[in-house]
Amino acid sequence: MLELPTEQCPINSGLSGNFMFGARPVLSSSGSVTPSFTFDEAIAACDLCGGRDFATLSSAANVRECMRCGYRFVSPRPSQAQIAASYSDASFYSGWIDDDAGRQRMWSGRLDLLKGIGEGARVIDIGAGIGTFLAMGRDRYGWHVTGTEISSSAVQLARDRHGVDLVLGETESLELPEHAFDLVTLWHVLEHVPSPSRTLSLCRRLLRKEGLLAIAVPNSDDARGWLIRTKANLRGKPAPERYEPLRPHSEVHLSHFTSRVLVNALRQRGFRVERVTLDNQYANPTTRTNSLVRSYRLIRNLTGLNFGQATFVLARSMIDEQSPVTVVNA
């Protein structure tokens, strides 16, 4: 029997979780922390394909699935202002720093996935956190690195700890050079953004022709859901809810990607998908977790089934720099 690790919140489990919205918790007029969101932003059309017919996957968590393309998303959802205010970055990164050795091993494993990029490549990491990934890529491969980050404290930490200069602000509103990068990375960012379609189009604009886009997201494949239910049944316990309602001060995933949906979204936007495998997201990888990820990667290669907690996709931009972006719903 394959061993299923405990479900982990991606940011807390050590995914880069780099996408940060803001710095303060939601405060009521009395100054206390607001315990819940209001869900008043309904999605009328699928962000990826424009479809308007949705199935409900979870009433409790407001998770819908587009009947046309299979994209899973939260609707209605909290406003971006609420989400931004729900994150507090005052102490957020202290856990990362305390666990620096484990995180360096995690990033090292991710860099192994990118060793074919080449020495001296120009790399931009969207939502770069405290810059550990970029610093290690610079030191290992001689990459010329930059990144974006919305948390000012993270930008400061990246400079102080790693000598990496990040651009502060929301990526889509920044002045970034177009078609200038050999590699764009999105480490557990896409599930947080309000419009994955817009973010993928931005990545396409940042990349030179035949540049590479690396994406890691939590895995919403049905094989994963089956494994979770099976393991609970074998233990005689009720299966945990697949999707949790969003609440402040925790992960706010607005999208839940299956491998198929992510691959199709990339293909429709002018990317050639070169690799789909598991992302090894363990913040403190051990012999046991590494062997688990190796096993799941092998199973995925053999069967196409992804039992892992997170998915990694590497895709190459195949559109000429001057041609318009091919986006179904834009």
Ligand SMILES: [Zn+2]
């Ligand atoms: Zn759709």
